Amino acid sequence: MKTFAPALAVLGAFCDLASAHYRFTSLVVGGRNTGEYVHVRKNTNHNSPVTDVLSRDIVCNAGGLSSGPGTQIATVAAGSTV
Numbered sequence: 001m002k003t004f005a006p007a008l009a010v011l012g013a014f015c016d017l018a019s020a021h022y023r024f025t026s027l028v029v030g031g032r033n034t035g036e037y038v039h040v041r042k043n044t045n046h047n048s049p050v051t052d053v054l055s056r057d058i059v060c061n062a063g064g065l066s067s068g069p070g071t072q073i074a075t076v077a078a079g080s081t082v
Helices: 004-017
Strands: none
Touching: none
């Protein structure tokens, strides 16, 4: 137990060095790709994170709210893999 705490502290020091985010461009329903931006809202800042957590962009990323009306709704049967 005495060696566990220092090892945990060292591991914790590296946690801030790695961060990640991802941008989905398509939806896969039942093994079928539905196409790029057909059922996913397109954003305007590509793969960049939203830095202002108080902005409206935190909901659907930059530009995601304005592209909403052009985004289709996917029908997914109960039990399907998404």
